[in-house]
Amino acid sequence: MEKGKGLARRWAVEFAENSYSSSPVDVPDPMGFSRSSSDPDDANASRQKKEAEAAWKAQKAWEVAQAPVKNLLMMGFMMWMAGSTVHLFSIGITFSALWQPISALQGVGKVKTFKVLQHSGMTMFLLAVFEPYKDPRVDTLAPKLLFIALNLAGLVLGIWKLNTLGLLPTHASDWVSSLPPASEVEYAGGGLPVH
Amino acid sequence: MSSSHLRPRTAMAIRARLGFVIVLSLFFSATLSTALYEDQVGLADWHHKYIGKVKHAVFHTQKTGRKRVVVSTEENVVASLDLRTGFIFWRNVLGKNDHIDQVDIALGKYVVTLSSGGSILRAWNLPDGQMIWESTLPVSTPSKSSLYVLANMNVGKDNLILVFGGSSIHALSSMDGQIVWRKELSIDSLEIQQIFQPHDSDIINVVGFVGSSEFVVYQISYRTGEVMQQSKASFESGFCGEASLVFDNLVVALDASKSSLVSISFKNEVINFHQINLSDLVPDFSGKVTLLPLKFNGMLAIEIASSILLLRVKGANELEFVEKISHPFAVSDALPLSKVQQAFAILQHDESKIHFKVKSDNDLRNEILKETIQMDSQRGNIEKVFINNYIRTDRTHGFRFLVVMEDHSLLLIQQGEIVWSREDGLASIVDSTTSELPVEKEGVSVAxxxxxxxxxxxxxxxxxxxxxxxxxxxxxxxxxxxxxxxxxxxKMTRDHNGFRKLIIVLTRAGKVLALHTGDGRVVWSVLLPALRRSETCGNPFALRVYQWQVPHHHAMHENPSVLVVGRCGHGFDAPGIFSIVDSYTGKVQNSFILEHSVSHIMPLPLTDSTEQRLHLIIDAKLQAHLYPKNSDSLKHFFNEMPNIYWYSVEVEKNKIKGYSLESKAELDTAEEYVFQAKELWSIIFPSESEKIAVTATRKMNEIVHTQAKVVADQDVMYKYISKNILFVATVSPKAAGEIGSATPEEALLYAYLIDTVSGRILHRVCHQGAQGPVHAVVSENWVVYHYFNLRAHRYEMSVIEIYDQSRADNKDVWKLVLGKHNLTAPVSLYSRPDVMVKSQSYFFTHSVKSMAVTATAKGITSKQLLVGTIGDQVLALDKRFLDPRRSVNPTQSEKEEGIIPLTDSLPIVPQSYITHSLQVEDLRSMVTIPAKLESTTLVFSYGVDLFFTRIAPSRTYDSLTEDFSYALLLITIVVLVAAIFVTWALSEKKELKEKWR
Known part of the structure; x- marks a missing residue:
């Protein structure tokens, strides 16, 4: 597909004149036309539009943040189904339960991480999922925190499952088994006389 | 079934390695079976049949068709061998104490054996070895008994077999073994010497001695056993009891001083004695003589010092000196060539050559046959020879010789050539050890x-x-x-899995042989010169073999070697013999007779700088001698001396004593390596109620992987792992005999666990109504022992597991994570740790000959008990069945752990016989050797037969099975790669088409 795309797009003509709003700098405006002092009605409408957009973005951000809940429930159900004995199915479920939150938290963020870092030193480090909803007027911190919390909950659930399967070294037995037996100071031989 | 075989310990080990789990769970889905398929027999195992040192041999007569020879051996085997190849046609192994006295052929179709001191007579079918009949003779006192099969005498088509011993004669029908008549010659202390039948008469003559001076002759009716005639006479200087029948009416006996011969002629109730001085015959005669049993008309063979004299008897008082043969030699019995002619063979050893001479009674000066063959010096001297003749095409007589050598091997020699040989010394292995093979050198591919x-x-x-x-x-x-x-x-090189090794065995004949584990062939063999009869050491015998030097790091270029310990003579104070043999070549590196006796041999857990293992030999005077004798080993020993103890189990005195070692007060340079024993403790069992039946210890080289036993709910129990643990079983003296000799009330069996350093009794348990024979095996922290329960009339097996309570508090995870514990700190047994014991008993169907336990390289794999059953088979029994934590209704977590619900008896699964359909006749011992592959144990079991196999108690979880089809895997990969390319090409094509559309 990549190849085909490259071949098809040798050149392109953009016919749509939408340089209206984002005016090119080199063409000067006509006399008496002030771009900044536009119609108040117009400005109002655009502000409203922007607010609506912001509200929509905020709403979407919350939706994204809450998405793991479904996942969590689903996972919980699957784990319950899988039982607590070690076999192929339960191990698969547990590993996917561990993998999903990790990939959600980190994996997707990879591509644009640096951008996020540029924008805000604080909210930073991850969550490219929230990139589309970034807006100066929208506070994405709360959904982000929720998202992180829920995914962490998922991770905890996974680890808890791992533990119930007995695959975490949380017992004394797990640490003692690898210890060699203590050596003895004394040595005694002998027995029955050889005959 | 699938998850239950994963032992808790193994599970624990895996717990940390998550990756493993998936792989393993794949393995579990496969069906489980430890048994072999029919076509896998002989892939990893081998079974060799032997018969032991031949005592008697009877050749088939010409009439019986196929050329066979029937032999009886010192291992109580009766066998029929193919004369052309030496293969065994059939073989019957009698019981351990059922020694064969004599073997003969009756009616031309039955092999008759007399055994157990003349009390059991059996007839076996000549072609296939089936038992025809068995007859028990009422013999009051077991004495030297003989068999006499009457030839060519028909009594209603039935021949009688005469068995005589002491003062009684039994005549049995050879058809069905019924006693036809029985005669007790009612004279006290009568020793019947010989029975013979004058030609074509109904009378049999019986000659014997009464006491030491009286000679008697009976004439007994063949049909009824009636005494027809009786005569006796006494000879004032007495007889020593040896006599040889020379003619039908002449016996030559030795007098009481064993220095002169007495010829006794008897005819019609008249007995005449003639004393013949040997010095008249042999000019330079002195010392004592013995008569050789040479059944040859008119001939007499006597042994003087180191040579034999052949004498011809011409008349009652006339002997003629024929020939003197010097040691070493062998003389065969007489062989009738025709009605009037007899022949016998004389074999004489001349360094590596053997001279064969056959003489006939017509012409004693000259030989019918004279041959010389070259003999392998590792076979030693000739011990016995049996001679057989055949008619050549030119109507002359040819002879074949069946020769028994000093190393118990059996050879057939014909026309100056060794036709076949059998290494039958391997039927009497005394001890064994193993050696690694050489490492494969770069560039030199043996494969x-x-x-x-x-x-x-x-x-x-x-x-x-x-x-x-x-x-x-x-x-x-x-x-x-x-x-x-x-x-x-x-191959003769070390392999990656450690399956190829040398098993070094010591046989009773004093021969050391190295067997290859691949197919059991003899790689080298050496008849140890030190263990051969000599001037300095009259009656040597082999005791043990140990690993002497196992090069690891420091002496890599040297070959490993083994130490063979023997003893001169049978007393405990007889001097010991040391022989060090190279494990790769069989060359004797060093050999000497010790100045002291050998009553205990202790290989120490120490080596000197050339990797020679330090051995401590305790002599009968309780002095310890250190070997090897060099200053380096002394230095190593002194470092450890305060921690070295030893103990002695004295069965007769019902005592166990513990000692420490101390240097001798007056330090003599010659006695630098000698140490004094200092008694520390003793345990005395009350002799009126207890008698030591068996002791067992852990194998010195056993490796334990972990000290923790993880029980249900991740709890930890700490095993009491001590190499210095001794299991002792005592039985009440009344119940020390055979099963059934005591009532359940009288029978008591005590089991003790004793710490051999401090003499502390860790545990003692009493089984009421139980008696021996007891067999026990100790491993890790448990003991399993087998005994008979008189109340239940069944055999029982008990397990005792012992746990260390003083470590039980180490349960804090964080302390363990941070290493703040003392679990790996060296332990002194004087700290007297508290112990906790768990035990359980189960019924077991079989009686047991010996027990052993599997051993693996790192001790991770679960254990199996190896039980040598009464049927001479080896049964592998999972230790999980002998787990004291078994209960009737295990909880869920216990089930997960792999605990089997408790049943009253141990199951015997036919597939778990590791010897499958084979029998290791007269099974004596089973040796387990860890392979390098953790899952696998090599098992070598020996008795009269040898059997070797490898077993994987938890299956081969660490390698693909031998029959894994690599070709199938390869083909699958190739097909998959091809498929990938084809589909890729196809998809390209399709995509192109789409684009053109």
Whole structure:
């Protein structure tokens, strides 16, 4: 597909004149036309539009943040189904339960991480999922925190499952088994006389 | 079934390695079976049959068709051998105490054996060895008994077999073994010497001695056993009891002083004595003589010092000196060539040559046959010879000789050539050890690579067919042959899995042999000169073999060696013999007679700087002698001396004593290596209620992987792992005999666990109504022992597991994570740790000959008990069945852990016999050797037969099975790669088409 795309797009003509709003700098405006002092009605409408957009973005951000809940429930159900004995199915479920939150938290963020870092030193480090909803007027911190919390909950659930399967070294037995037996100071031989 | 075989310990080990789990769970899905398939027999195991040192041999007469020889041996085996190849046609192994006195052929179709001191007579079918009849003779006092099969005498088509011993004669029908008549010659202390039948008469003559001076002759009716005639006479200087029948009316006996011969002639109730001075015959005669049993008319053979004299008897008082043969030699019995002619053979050893001479009674000066053959010096001297004749095409007599050598091997020699030989010394192995093979050198490939690609492909195609069940029976046979032929397992180099080793065995004859584990062939053998009869050491015998030097780091270029310990004579104070033998070549590196006796041998857990293991020999005077005698070993020993203890179990005195070692007060340079024993403790069992029945200890080289036992709910129990643990079982003296000799109330069995350093009794338990024979095996922290329960009339097995309570508090995870514990700190047994014991008993169907336990390289794999059953088979029994934590209704977590619900008896699964359909006749011992592959144990069991196999108690979880089809894997990969390319090309094409649309 990549190849085909490259071949098809040798050149392109953009016919749509939408340089209206984002005016090119080199063409000067006509006399008496002030771009900044536009119609108040117009400005109002655009502000409203922007607010609506912001509200929509905020709403979407919350939706994204809450998405793991479904996942969590689903996972919980699957784990319950899988039982607590070690076999192929339960191990698969547990590993996917561990993998999903990790990939959600980190994996997707990879591509644009640096951008996020540029924008805000604080909210930073991850969550490219929230990139589309970034807006100066929208506070994405709360959904982000929720998202992180829920995914962490998922991770905890996974680890808890791992533990119930007995695959975490949380017992004394797990640490003692690898210890060699203590050596003895004394040595005694002998027995029955050889005959 | 699938998850239950994963032992808790193994599970724990895996817990940390998550990756493993998936792989393992894949393995579990496969069906479980430890048994072999029919076509796997002989791939990893081998079974060799032996018969032991031949005592008697009877050749088939010409009439009986196939050329066979019937032999009886010191291992109580009666066997029929093929005279052409030496293979065993059939073989019957009698019981351990059922010694064969004599063997003969009756009626031309039965082999008759007399055994157990003349009390059991059996007839075996000559062609196939089936038992025809058995007859028990009422013998009051077991005495030297003989068999006399009357030839060519028909009493209603039935021949009588006469058995005589002491003062009684039994006549049995050879058809069915019924006693026809029985005669007790009612004279006290009568010793019947000989029975013979004058030609064509109904009378048998019986000659014997009464006391030491009286000679008697009876004439007894053949049909009824009636005494027809009786005569006796006494000779004032007495007889020593040896006599030889020379003619029908002449016996030559030795007098009481063993220095002169007495010829006794008897005819019609008149007995005459003639004393013949040997010095008249032999000019330089002195010392004592013995009569050789040479059943030869008119001939007498006497042994003087180191040579034999052949004498010809001309008349009652006339002897003629014929020939003097010097040691070493062997003389055969007489062989009738025709009605009037007899022949016998004299074999004489001359360094590496053996001279064969056959003489007939017509002409004693000259030989009928004279041959010389070259003999392997590792076979030692000739011990016995049996002679047989055949008629050559030119109507002359040819002879074949069946020769028994000093190393108990059996050879057939004909026309100056060794036709076949059997290494029958291997039927009497005394002890064994193992040695690694040399490492394969770079560039020197011992392996023969597959001949060519075509052959290789053909082989794999066959195997593939086999796996896909498409092979015809012929092809299956071909697959089997390929598998057996694969030289991989028989190479003389170390392999990656550690399956190839040398088993070094010491036989009773004093021969050391190295057997290859691949096919059991003898790699080298050496008859130890130190263990041969000599001037300095009259009656040597082999005791033990130990690993002497196992080069690891410091002495890599040296070959490993073994130490053979023997003793001169049978008393405990007889001096010991040391012999050090190279494990790769069989060369004797060093050999000497010790100045002291050997009553205990202790290999120490110390080596000197050349990797020679330090051995402490305790003599009968309780002095310890250190070997090897060099200053380096002394230095190592002094470092450890305060921690070295030893103990002695004195069965007769019902005592166990513990000692420490101390240097001798007056330090003499010669006695630098001698140490004094200081008694520390003793345990005395009350002799009126207890008698030591058996002791068992852990194997010194056993490796334990972990000290923790993880029980249900992740709890930890700490095993009491001590190498210095001794299991002792005592029985009440009344119940020390055979089963059934005591009532359940009288029978008591005590089991003790004793710490051999401090003498502390860790545990003691009493089994009421139980009695021996007791067999026990100790491993890790448990003991399993087998005994008879008189109340239940069944055999029982008990297990005792012992745990260390003083470590039980180490349960804080964080402390363990941070290493703040003392679990790996060295332990002194004087700290007297608290112990906790768990035990359980189960019924077991079989009686047991010996017990052993599997051993693996790192001790991770779960254990199996090896039980040598009364049927001479080896049964592998999972230790999980002998787990004191078994209960009738295990909880869920216990089930997960692999605990089997409790049953009253131990199950015997027919598939778990590791000897499958074979029997290791007269099974004496089983030796387990860890392979390098953790899952696998090599098992070598020996008795009269040898059997070797390898077993995997938890299955081979760490390697692919031998029959894994690599070809199938390869083909699958190739097909998959091809498929990937094809589909890729197809998809390209399709995409292109789409674009053009």
């Amino acid at each position: 023969e690579v597959e001949h060519n690609l075509f052959e290789w492909l053909k082989g794999h195609l066959l195997k593939l067919k086999g796996t896909l069940m498409l092979a015809s029976p012929d092809e299956v046979a071909a697959i089997q042959a390929i598998r057996l032929k694969s030289s991989e397992k028989n």
